[in-house]
Amino acid sequence: xxxxxxxxxxxxxxxxxxxxxxxxxxxxxxxxxxxxxxxxxxxxxxxxxxxxxxxxxxxxxxxxxxxxxxxxxxxxxxxxxxxxxxxxxxxxxxxxxxxxxxxxxxxxxxxxxxxxxxxxxxxxxxxxxxxxxxxxxxxxxxxxxxxxxxxxxxxxxxxxxxxxxxxxxxxxxxxxxxxxxxxxxxxxxxxxxxxxxxxxxxxxxxxxxxxxxxxxxxxxxxxxxxxxxxxxxxxxxxxxxxxxxxxxxxxxxxxxxxxxxxxxxxxxxxxxxxxxxxxxxxxxxxxxxxxxxxxxxxxxxxxxxxxxxxxxxxxxxxxxxxxxxxxxxxxxxxxxxxxxxx
Numbered sequence: 001x002x003x004x005x006x007x008x009x010x011x012x013x014x015x016x017x018x019x020x021x022x023x024x025x026x027x028x029x030x031x032x033x034x035x036x037x038x039x040x041x042x043x044x045x046x047x048x049x050x051x052x053x054x055x056x057x058x059x060x061x062x063x064x065x066x067x068x069x070x071x072x073x074x075x076x077x078x079x080x081x082x083x084x085x086x087x088x089x090x091x092x093x094x095x096x097x098x099x100x101x102x103x104x105x106x107x108x109x110x111x112x113x114x115x116x117x118x119x120x121x122x123x124x125x126x127x128x129x130x131x132x133x134x135x136x137x138x139x140x141x142x143x144x145x146x147x148x149x150x151x152x153x154x155x156x157x158x159x160x161x162x163x164x165x166x167x168x169x170x171x172x173x174x175x176x177x178x179x180x181x182x183x184x185x186x187x188x189x190x191x192x193x194x195x196x197x198x199x200x201x202x203x204x205x206x207x208x209x210x211x212x213x214x215x216x217x218x219x220x221x222x223x224x225x226x227x228x229x230x231x232x233x234x235x236x237x238x239x240x241x242x243x244x245x246x247x248x249x250x251x252x253x254x255x256x257x258x259x260x261x262x263x264x265x266x267x268x269x270x271x272x273x274x275x276x277x278x279x280x281x282x283x284x285x286x287x288x289x290x291x292x293x294x295x296x297x298x299x300x301x302x303x304x305x306x307x308x309x310x311x312x313x314x315x316x317x318x319x320x321x322x323x324x325x326x327x328x329x330x331x332x333x334x335x336x337x338x339x340x341x342x
Contacts, residue, residue: 001018001027001041008047010045012270022038027041032271037271038306039306076100078199079098079189081097081199082094082200083196085193085195088278091142093141094136095195096125096134096135101132102131104159105129105156105159106128107123108124108125108154110150111150112150112151122150149175152173154173155170184197251293251296254299278311284296288341289341294340294341296339298311302334302335315337321341322342324337
């Protein structure tokens with residue numbers, strides 16, 4: 001079993017893609033909507049190539065496209081985007097969007113400073129985006145490490161069957177700037193999800209043709225993150241950055257489903273319920289931090305341990321958490337975690 005393999009749960013209906021190997025014989029898999037959960041290796045089985053082909057229509061990890069009627073005329077010649085979609089208030093997934101009527105063979109990579117002072121290139125993904133489709137990358141980019149995000153490099157060609165103009169290959173570099181990145185939240189084309197995006201082909205004419213003597217395409221200069229812009233963004237109030245509520249929560253929060261959904265879970269799957277618990281945890285913790293609380297306790301129960309494991313994983317890398325520990329066993333048993341906030 002390797003990263004990228006499709007797997008399914010033995011005791012549930014969820015399927016996903018292996019995204020990371022965790023300690024303790026645990027594997028992290030990514031299910032629908034980019035949500036990741038830890039699962040015991042013994043609870044997973046690989047999806048065979050034949051089964052994978054039969055389920056291709058329902059597979060959320062392949063480029064999704066909207067079926068459009070064939071037409072001899074090109075309707076849209078511009079619309080290549082890099083998009084960052086929030087998974088929560090601290091992490092983003094990267095997508096390459098083709099909202100044109102051309103096919104777009106591409107290569108995507110990152111540029112970063114090397115140890116010797118030069119520039120290193122790291123390839124991320126390559127493939128062909130059909131018209132009106134998108135490709136999601138497996139990497140998560142952390143909000144807290146925004147200043148260390150690399151320069152993204154996209155190289156692409158244009159293809160359309162039949163007669164069409166010869167277009168100059170697209171080579172574009174993009175470096176996110178704090179002053180503008182967080183102000184332009186919008187609905188991402190094709191995905192129809194909220195996020196942040198930059199259009200890569202906005203400055204090229206749709207009917208631009210490659211001159212006969214054209215050599216290598218001239219690469220656009222990367223955008224630069226200015227220190228003063230980043231500092232100004234970091235000093236903004238938390239409510240201005242994320243729009244989260246700052247209502248002061250209780251010092252003890254119960255994450256049991258019967259507390260969160262008093263009328264019952266309805267038709268929600270186990271993955272849906274776990275996502276609800278984690279979203280509640282994230283929002284409540286951020287509200288506690290915004291209100292200057294010293295500590296807060298979350299009751300997660302014992303169960304299979306999946307919720308506790310995920311909470312502790314997120315707390316271990318949270319920049320505003322001083323430490324966390326099992327809450328008073330006399331009061332909560334082994335099913336609660338107390339968090340001390342910086």
